[in-house]
Amino acid sequence: TYIDPAQFHELFAADLPGDQAEFMARSQVLNFADNFSATITTAAWRTKPNWMVVAGSDRTISPDLERWYAKRAKSHTVEVAGASHSVYVSHPKEVVDVIESAARAVWK
Numbered sequence: 001t002y003i004d005p006a007q008f009h010e011l012f013a014a015d016l017p018g019d020q021a022e023f024m025a026r027s028q029v030l031n032f033a034d035n036f037s038a039t040i041t042t043a044a045w046r047t048k049p050n051w052m053v054v055a056g057s058d059r060t061i062s063p064d065l066e067r068w069y070a071k072r073a074k075s076h077t078v079e080v081a082g083a084s085h086s087v088y089v090s091h092p093k094e095v096v097d098v099i100e101s102a103a104r105a106v107w108k
């Protein structure tokens with residue numbers, strides 16, 4: 001997938017400064033086509049614990065859809081209010097907290 005650089009800031013990184021979003025837009029790499037045709041035989045979320053960060057102001061994937069995914073997968077869910085799809089860049093502390101929580105939970 002590829003986002004038009006003219007729309008990147010608004011759709012993918014609205015909570016980041018314009019210059020940072022512009023850099024990210026210029027740095028996009030096209031997805032490998034085979035990523036969209038791979039056959040998945042078993043969804044790991046059906047049998048393994050999983051975590052989900054919902055970006056509360058995502059304009060790339062609807063936050064309602066993200067919540068639905070999380071509920072369906074019975075994910076441990078953290079919602080970051082006001083976060084864009086680039087939540088991992090705009091809210092690194094919250095994302096790290098989720099990763100560390102997941103690591104602690106499965107390390108037992």
